[in-house]
Amino acid sequence: MKSKKVRVLAIPYAVWIVGFTLIPLMFVLAKAVTSPAGGFTFDNLLAIFDPVNRKSLILSLLLAFISTVMCILISYPVALILKSSKIKNKKILMFILILPMWMNFILRILAVQMLLSKNGIINHFLTMAGLSPINIINTPYAIVFGMVYDYLPYMMLPVLNCILAIPDDIIEASRDLGANRLTVLRRIIIPLSLSGIGSGITMVFVPSMTEFVIANILGGGKIQLLGNIIEQEFSVTMNQHLGSGLSVTLMIFVLLTTLLFGRHEDTNKGFVL
Amino acid sequence: MIGKTLRKIYIGLVILFMYAPIIVLIVLSFNNSRSRVVWGGFTLKWYSALFSSSSYMNAFYTTIILAVLSAGIATVIGLAAALGITAMRKRNIQIMLFFTNIPLVNADIVTGIALMLWFVRFLPLGFMSVLVAHVTFNMPYVILCILPRLDAMDMHQFEAARDLGAGIRYAFWKVMLPDLMPGIFSGFFMAATMSLDDFVITYFTKGPGVNTLSTKIYTEIRKGIKPEMYALSSILFLLVLIILILINVTGNNASRSINKTIEEK
Amino acid sequence: MKKKIMCLIMSVCMLTLCACSATGQTAGEDNSEEQSLTVFNYGQYFEPEMLELFTKETGIRINYEEAATPEELYTKYVSGGISYDLLCTSDYMIKRLIDEGEAKEVNYRGMEHFKNINPEFLKLSDSFDPGNKYALPYFWGTVGILYNTTKVNGPIDSWDVLFNGEYSGQIIMQDSMRDSFMVALKYLGYSLNTTDEKKIREAADLLKKQKPDVESYLVDEARDEVVAENAVMAVVYSGEGYLGHEYNPDLAYVIPKEGSNLWVDSWIMTKNCKNTEAALKFLDFLCREDVAKANFEFQYYSSPNKTVVDKMDETLKANNAINPSYDSLKDCEVFEALDEKTTALYSELWKEIKSE
Numbered sequence: 001m002k003s004k005k006v007r008v009l010a011i012p013y014a015v016w017i018v019g020f021t022l023i024p025l026m027f028v029l030a031k032a033v034t035s036p037a038g039g040f041t042f043d044n045l046l047a048i049f050d051p052v053n054r055k056s057l058i059l060s061l062l063l064a065f066i067s068t069v070m071c072i073l074i075s076y077p078v079a080l081i082l083k084s085s086k087i088k089n090k091k092i093l094m095f096i097l098i099l100p101m102w103m104n105f106i107l108r109i110l111a112v113q114m115l116l117s118k119n120g121i122i123n124h125f126l127t128m129a130g131l132s133p134i135n136i137i138n139t140p141y142a143i144v145f146g147m148v149y150d151y152l153p154y155m156m157l158p159v160l161n162c163i164l165a166i167p168d169d170i171i172e173a174s175r176d177l178g179a180n181r182l183t184v185l186r187r188i189i190i191p192l193s194l195s196g197i198g199s200g201i202t203m204v205f206v207p208s209m210t211e212f213v214i215a216n217i218l219g220g221g222k223i224q225l226l227g228n229i230i231e232q233e234f235s236v237t238m239n240q241h242l243g244s245g246l247s248v249t250l251m252i253f254v255l256l257t258t259l260l261f262g263r264h265e266d267t268n269k270g271f272v273l
Numbered sequence: 274m275i276g277k278t279l280r281k282i283y284i285g286l287v288i289l290f291m292y293a294p295i296i297v298l299i300v301l302s303f304n305n306s307r308s309r310v311v312w313g314g315f316t317l318k319w320y321s322a323l324f325s326s327s328s329y330m331n332a333f334y335t336t337i338i339l340a341v342l343s344a345g346i347a348t349v350i351g352l353a354a355a356l357g358i359t360a361m362r363k364r365n366i367q368i369m370l371f372f373t374n375i376p377l378v379n380a381d382i383v384t385g386i387a388l389m390l391w392f393v394r395f396l397p398l399g400f401m402s403v404l405v406a407h408v409t410f411n412m413p414y415v416i417l418c419i420l421p422r423l424d425a426m427d428m429h430q431f432e433a434a435r436d437l438g439a440g441i442r443y444a445f446w447k448v449m450l451p452d453l454m455p456g457i458f459s460g461f462f463m464a465a466t467m468s469l470d471d472f473v474i475t476y477f478t479k480g481p482g483v484n485t486l487s488t489k490i491y492t493e494i495r496k497g498i499k500p501e502m503y504a505l506s507s508i509l510f511l512l513v514l515i516i517l518i519l520i521n522v523t524g525n526n527a528s529r530s531i532n533k534t535i536e537e538k
Numbered sequence: 539m540k541k542k543i544m545c546l547i548m549s550v551c552m553l554t555l556c557a558c559s560a561t562g563q564t565a566g567e568d569n570s571e572e573q574s575l576t577v578f579n580y581g582q583y584f585e586p587e588m589l590e591l592f593t594k595e596t597g598i599r600i601n602y603e604e605a606a607t608p609e610e611l612y613t614k615y616v617s618g619g620i621s622y623d624l625l626c627t628s629d630y631m632i633k634r635l636i637d638e639g640e641a642k643e644v645n646y647r648g649m650e651h652f653k654n655i656n657p658e659f660l661k662l663s664d665s666f667d668p669g670n671k672y673a674l675p676y677f678w679g680t681v682g683i684l685y686n687t688t689k690v691n692g693p694i695d696s697w698d699v700l701f702n703g704e705y706s707g708q709i710i711m712q713d714s715m716r717d718s719f720m721v722a723l724k725y726l727g728y729s730l731n732t733t734d735e736k737k738i739r740e741a742a743d744l745l746k747k748q749k750p751d752v753e754s755y756l757v758d759e760a761r762d763e764v765v766a767e768n769a770v771m772a773v774v775y776s777g778e779g780y781l782g783h784e785y786n787p788d789l790a791y792v793i794p795k796e797g798s799n800l801w802v803d804s805w806i807m808t809k810n811c812k813n814t815e816a817a818l819k820f821l822d823f824l825c826r827e828d829v830a831k832a833n834f835e836f837q838y839y840s841s842p843n844k845t846v847v848d849k850m851d852e853t854l855k856a857n858n859a860i861n862p863s864y865d866s867l868k869d870c871e872v873f874e875a876l877d878e879k880t881t882a883l884y885s886e887l888w889k890e891i892k893s894e
Contacts, residue, residue: 220754492581
């Protein structure tokens with residue numbers, strides 16, 4: 001398949017990226033390196049090192065990391081169970097798991113708030129069962145809960161896709177050759193599903209870095225993530241230059257991590273296969 | 274046996290986790306009180322109010338058309354791109370993925386305002402500008418869904434088909450595409466969802482009078498979401514559920530009958 | 539079967555493409571006989587049926603656009619992507635738009651129903667629109683405390699309850715920079731428009747000290763949280779104060795005795811407005827008794843329209859959220875646009891407070 005003809009297929013996409021991603025990005029970059037009064041400056045880019053912004057960046061990274069790991073931990077067993085189950089129609093189960101995404105996102109987060117709040121639905125059931133109520137609303141835990149809830153399907157889909165695509169013969173063959181379950185998992189399923197996990201990580205980690213609605217609603221506005229700060233620079237203080245600057249540094253930062261991660265994944269693959 | 278029950282319980286818990294908020298919202302759509310935290314008894318009035326409100330119904334149609342259309346375009350371009358990208362050298366793959374990630378990394382509000390500033394130069398803000406914006410942020414999701422599937426795919430089958438004399442197009446349609454289908458489908462599905470959920474980018478790129486459910490909800494957050502919105506979202510949810518069930522049922526029947534004919538032969 | 543799905547997807551795409559090109563045509567068609575206005579307003583701030591009524595009566599079509607915050611409205615307006623004819627926003631943003639030359643002078647006094655507007659509010663608008671040349675008052679209100687009468691010890695009449703630690707973990711503040719600073723400044727006895735750095739820093743220190751006691755910073759969702767009894771009190775806008783009492787009779791609204799923010803949302807005609815005659819018709823329509831009443835009953839913010847207030851039933855008239863006494867308003871002030879330096883100070887301090 002490594003023919004020129006096939007590579008040509010990527011051209012429309014490349015054109016689209018240039019036209020609607022890179023050119024608008026230039027506008028952002030231009031704003032990022034100028035001050036509101038006009039004139040060139042690096043201040044907006046360096047603003048990420050301000051104590052307040054740095055603190056939010058670290059918190060954002062931490063929460064995004066925890067959410068991503070939780071998403072992997074929840075969806076991987078689901079994929080394994082589905083893979084080994086004898087249910088004929090695995091696709092319908094898959095749909096059941098991603099269907100909630102068709103409820104509007106803001107509404108879903110508001111519903112999560114109602115579940116978690118002090119006099120919320122979960123606490124109602126807990127006290128009815130004679131247990132002590134949980135009090136996680138307006139804390140970082142609630143934000144992680146919301147992020148995991150919202151982004152789980154983005155992890156679930158690629159992981160499921162990848163694991164269900166592993167041919168059964170390979171697994172059977174290795175079982176025949178004496179591999180036990182753990183070995184099959186370690187030597188075959190995990191390596192073959194790495195690219196799915198990689199996609200999932202990108203789709204969960206990256207958006208959760210710039211998210212602000214979840215933090216606003218479930219964090220009670222008490223927790224500032226970098227996404228909130230960027231959003232506020234645009235919509236409250238109207239300093240689009242600072243907002244762009246922070247956004248650009250965040251972008252560079254995240255893209256570099258994904259690039260590093262991509263390398264890492266490749267070497268891994270080369271090693272295992 | 275215990276393992277099996279444990280598995281079932283696990284899947285059940287995950288499904289409960291995913292559906293509890295949905296159930297809350299559906300219950301709210303029958304709530305007679307305007308406030309979301311007060312239960313005022315059962316009512317269907319929001320549903321009837323909905324159908325007589327042209328602004329809600331217009332937003333509903335625009336949302337669906339936009340989701341399907343933008344996801345469709347993104348899927349076609351994205352599938353082509355994924356095939357093209359896998360045929361590239363490793364280094365170029367990295368570069369392409371780097372650019373693919375950009376729309377994901379940018380905060381929505383930054384993307385929205387940047388696109389708006391760009392569009393006002395040549396494209397009148399309206400439905401088209403929103404569509405272009407949606408296709409732009411949908412494509413990464415499609416590509417990220419299809420690429421792993423392409424990676425995990427057994428290329429030998431495709432090569433075997435080629436060796437047996439199948440043309441490249443024939444082999445693609447008959448061998449490769451069926452294998453890629455789940456990836457394509459989930460890419461399309463995810464793209465449509467992203468389109469459905471987005472509000473900031475839509476808000477800044479839309480023209481006068483163009484509204485989606487999300488932009489309506491977004492402007493309503495401050496003063497309190499109107500109950501009609503819960504009703505409308507519940508309808509949309511059920512609609513998608515029904516479509517998916519239909520596809521699965523007819524799909525199964527079709528594949529079963531194909532299997533039958535093959536067996537008979 | 540998989541091909542079938544693909545076919546299905548494709549056919550759905552084609553269908554929608556046809557459908558939307560059809561709808562796009564009707565929307566884009568510039569019927570020369572049909573007049574239209576592009577109107578920009580906050581979300582949930584206009585009874586939709588009244589828009590339909592206007593079109594029915596005059597034949598003028600309304601392109602109705604909504605924004606969530608004044609800043610968003612401004613950003614979208616200045617980008618120039620859409621040419622708006624009329625817009626409604628808050629006092630300080632109106633001032634900014636007037637100062638930037640975006641508003642068009644309008645002779646409101648020539649309108650048939652202008653006499654319905656209470657002159658008191660024109661006097662009030664003088665602070666951001668000297669001489670009442672540009673702005674037509676639409677709604678007004680105050681900021682105060684919505685609290686649960688069954689859960690407080692003693693009467694609530696001062697901002698003090700938010701700062702004395704008595705209700706730690708039971709307080710919801712406004713998630714808005716100026717509103718939160720306003721509360722602290724007023725509590726300290728300063729003007730909410732002060733540009734004195736020392737006073738502003740003092741207010742910020744107070745807010746920082748208060749943060750551990752605050753359950754959450756919310757906007758209008760705060761009302762629902764108090765209704766659900768997740769918190770005892772919240773700083774809210776007067777309309778939410780009224781609705782809170784409607785949903786939960788235990789709740790009450792008070793304008794603290796130290797004074798508060800008095801706000802006025804008004805309409806202006808933009809400099810891009812070509813069809814001034816149609817725009818004037820729309821503004822006149824807004825002042826009409828039945829329309830003003832319908833819009834008032836849509837969200838219960840106070841109306842500057844005399845006919846609405848006069849014909850209100852007694853319970854509404856006596857409600858201090860909808861119809862506050864002149865006495866309770868005597869220490870209230872209208873926001874003014876802050877200079878650049880003060881704005882920068884505000885946002886820096888607010889960011890510090892929020893990330894404590």
